[in-house]
Amino acid sequence: MVAAAAYRLGVALRDQRYGVTHNYVGKRGVTHSEIMAPAAAPHWAHDREALWNTVEAGEFRKDSQLARLIEVGLPMELSADERVTLVRDYVAEEFVAKGMIADFCVRGDPNNPHAHILLTLRALTSSGFGPKERRWNGKSALLEWRCAWAERVNEHLARAGHAARIDHRTLAAQQIELMPERRIGIARARQGFGALPMHLEERIAEQQRIAQANGVTILEDPSVALRALTRQRPAFTHQELVQYLRARTQNAVEFDAVLTAVSQSNELVALGAAGGQDRFTSRDMIEAEKSVLRRTASMASRRGHGVALERQNLIAAQCTLSDAALRAFESVVSEGDAKALAVSGSPKAAILAAASQAWSERGLAVRGVAPSRRAACSLQAVSGAISQSLAACEEEWQAGVELSRDTVLLLDGAHMLGLKQLERVLAVADRARAKAVFVGDFDQLHAARAESPFRDLMRNIPDSVEVPHD
Secondary structure (H helix, E strand, C coil), X not given: CHHHHHHHHCCEEEECCCCEEEECCCCCCEEEEEEEXXXXXXHHHHCHHHHHHHHHHCCCCCCCCCCEEEEEECCCCCCHHHHHHHHHHHHHHHCHHHCCCEEEEEECCCCCCEEEEXXXXXXXXXXXXXXXXXXXXXXXXXXXXXXXXXXXXXXXXXXXXXXXXXXXXXXXXXXXXCCCCCCXXXXXXXXXXXXXXXXXXXXXXXXXXXXXXXXXXXXXXXXXXXXXXXXXXXXXXXXXXXXXXXXXXXXXXXXXXXXXXXXXXXXXXXXXXXXXXXXXXXXXXXXXXXXXXXXXXXXXXXXXXXXXXXXXXXXXXXXXXXXXXXXXXXXXXXXXXXXXXXXXXXXXXXXXXXXXXXHHHXXXXXXXXXXXXXXXXXXXXXXXXXXXXXXXXXXXXXXXXXXXCCEEEEEEXXXXXXXXXXXXXXXXHHHHCCEEEEXXXXXXXXXXXXXXXXXXXXXXXXXXXXXXXX
């Protein structure tokens, strides 16, 4: 374990069990490393050499599992500092808060920034490590970590003003008709040289078969590649299209054929130049945008979920609302089944709590939805409405669980959602003839560098309200 830590983190560590020093200081690429531990952890937990020697000394079976390694790809859109902040945020919430010690490093490879996160397996006690926590080895924990990573990355991308998003679900679950790539574990430059270990040769051969199959699929239907690419980024440059297709074709001949097919496809839509580069999207995204605008226009004029004016006045008198917050409250609880609100700071909690009370007293079921589990907990705390992550809600909807007509779907963090996500949420609410209220962050909406679908939603719903900080 000491050797494994030294290798991944690019440091020199003295191995007390074997009496040797593992020196990987010359290993390039590590741009940041640190140890994060629970507040009650002993001082040696922050000493890398002491930490991993203690882990090694605590295991006696020859087949003992010593640690867990989590590898995550980091968004190229984020700066080096933003990537470190992202990893810290994720590690603190998902691992350290549960009692693990995490030793992580960020590798700044230009075309493949990523992080290695080494985790302890035993709970900490006053005298050191206690028994192994078997629940940390469960598949359910792994799936939660995958989902949480996607949520956290998308939060940080939105906060930095980027439209790109990631999805932890399988390609099949995303309805993308491509085969997932095979992770090889060595740089592309090494793949064409000399004799490699058999397991690496097998991985390379398998990846080539997958790339060939994906190339054939895209040649048969170029829209498959466009739908898949716009799941990650709603608008893209020619270079981004080239990078995407090159990774999904076997050789130069297949790549040229696939690029020509996609470039000549009727599904490719030119958006014009931005930032000195031509940008494109897919016809599927254009249709999704039209669908969102049609649904919001139809739902905004629909009646049946409004709170009577007398009840509005009574609840407003009970709650201390500023003039701007009062206007927002009156807007979201009035007639109309599509509402949008951009709000920041303390007014948000007051508005949502008052609105939730008004809907509940009206006999409506308020259901909170947010882009992440963490945001759902915050929404539930301020509004009092039972809240879930969007991923959990979408699983239910795909399984056939429908909303009722008497539901108010309160979606917080709407400024973080992509166009296709907004379309799916609106479709569910519209089909059930429920009310949908979209709440976004005023500050982040106005600071965003990328055009947000939520901004279009605000423009399309007549009585949308913006409430800045007090």
